[in-house]
Amino acid sequence: MRSPFAAAHGTTEERRGVIVQILDSDGRRGVGEASPLPSFFGGTHADVLAFLERYGASLLTDVSPLTGPGSMALRCALDVAALDLEAQQAGTSVAALLSPDALDRVPVNAVIGDGPPDEIAQIGVEATSRGYRVLKLKVGTGTLAEDLERVRALRAACPRASIHLDANGAWDEATAIDAVIQLDPLGIGLIEQPVPAADVEALARVHARSTILLGADEAMADPVSRERVLALGAAYCVILKPMVLGGLRPALEIGRRATSQGMRAIVTTTFDSSIGTATSLALACALPHGPSHGLATGEHLAGDVVTHTLVPELGVMVRPAMPGLGVAVDEAALERVATAPWSERAL
């Protein structure tokens, strides 16, 4: 990371992951990224490597042994690498493979971590000057009073921006209701995961009383709470992370279920390399047009594995024109951040 990024579930200082490539007999390469987010139930890159060491190329035909920490990220990498290859072979994009009506661009928000009010206000001004219309601020790291001070500073500095907040499950139900009442005059567009992930009933109750739209994010990671969110319609929107949900196809299915019952779907990265960003972008484009997505994380990274990091322009992310996922590993870029050499397995 360029600088530590603080949220209610902890501070992220670095991202570690595993790049998976599948080669076909014509020399095409399908690529996927497995970067578990340890603070988001994800395991570590060491878990991913242990799975690969143990099961090797058999995972190309059967991912059922992949359960527990690190499994969803590796499932994601394998799903995406296979889709990337399939799309290249068909001469189309992964997004178009997922949906014939795929969008070619989506609006994205700037994401702002915890920090003092004046610093947050300054980041907000800088982001709006670069064309972002939606600013997403992490809250829930301290007291509600401190959050209010930070949101007021951001609102005062960026009067026309849409402000989204992400509490990452930090508030209890009473605090969440209090937060909604106190934040309402500040014109907040959305609050992600105000209450803990496991308490979907509390989310549904806050949603029922809230004058601010709510999103379910962490609650979507666990299959049991995810089903409760969908069954109860416990929020206005669901937040989907392919890295957490085991890949594009599982995430798309969940997104289609949510949108078919009137919920909206927002896609975010987990602060991945441009491979993970392209993955989340493909999903966002394959889903119905929705609110702005959380894909502008590339600019928070100090390194990448491609030549040109996938970043938005004027608050909009455009799908790369290349077939497949639209990004490819650049060996020189990879060399600068790699901690281990490629390991190869024949089928």
Ligand SMILES: [Mg+2]
């Ligand atoms: Mg979130």
